[in-house]
Amino acid sequence: MDDIIRDGHPVLRQTAAEVSLPASEEDKKILKELMEYVKNSQNPEIAAELGLRPGIGLAAPQINVSKRMIAVHVTDEKGEVFSYALFNPKIISHSVEQAFLSTGEGCLSVDEQHGGYVPRHARVTVKGVDGAGNEVKIRLKGLPAIVFQHEIDHLNGILFYDHIDKENPMKIPENAIMI
Template identity: 70%
Template sequence: MITMEDIIRDGHPTLREIAKEVPTPPLEEDKQILASMMEYIKNSQDPEIAKKYGLRSGIGLAAPQINVAKRMIAIHVHDEKGVLHSYALFNPKIVSHSVEKSYLTSGEGCLSVDEAIPGYVPRYARITVKGITLDGNEVKLRAKGLLAIVFQHEIDHLNGVMFYDHIDQQNPLKPIENGLPIER
């Protein structure tokens, strides 16, 4: 089981590496790592389990955050309409995106970043993602709103990019031009 101690913190070199593709079909070891990442995200959202094991609540996790430089992400999040989206993907890739931007009005957080970093993070409002599921099937997913933001945040981790890299350092709370604000 992954715990908070397994999650590396901002400044660790793995967080700035470009993660390696996972060979397909995925090895059993990689499947177990990805399954345990999803288990962490689900457990972190259960108040009793989170309290018992000292887990910080999260809605997404990328393998580099547990010091595994491979292209794997786990996402478990309710969108703005309350619909649950749960994805564990190998080699996720954004294959298309909108011109329109969106951003979380509350800013973004990260399990690897302990302090709050205020600022708007511009993201694409709509994206299409391709990846491979735990059972080895290729999927193509369309995402918008919060789900699109979470996918972009986690895929950024696979490319050594942190969410705060996108924040305007001169004016962090400057509204995103043509950006759709999303409440969370």
């Protein structure tokens, strides 16, 4: 599956539809494929063989499916793996404190470089439903929190560079931790 759509495609700017639960077999299959893509893209041999760009998260709109589904497979600074594929993920609470990646953010749907800091919440709590139909509530901080916010933005038609300060892209967000 390398049918990732690129910046400029109208689906990337749409608000994705809620997934009806219990999820259909088709929706479960899409959710599973999102996670397989992310995991395969992180395996150098498979990524090279399939021509995949490495990614740590993917949202259904990026494969031209305008539905609220995301897959994240990321390791935090302590080596803990956060691997979740969720239907209808929502941020139910967040910190006032901000965070941003020192390297800026990238996206599998955005080919050109957009330099600049992307302010995000330093901590978020996300609720969603996993592929087996169980409700999941995850407390996140650091890189995993940023990745979940990035993917959930895709469900709302927002791309990471929309958050970059146009006047001063390298302006360090107030009250923010650099990651």
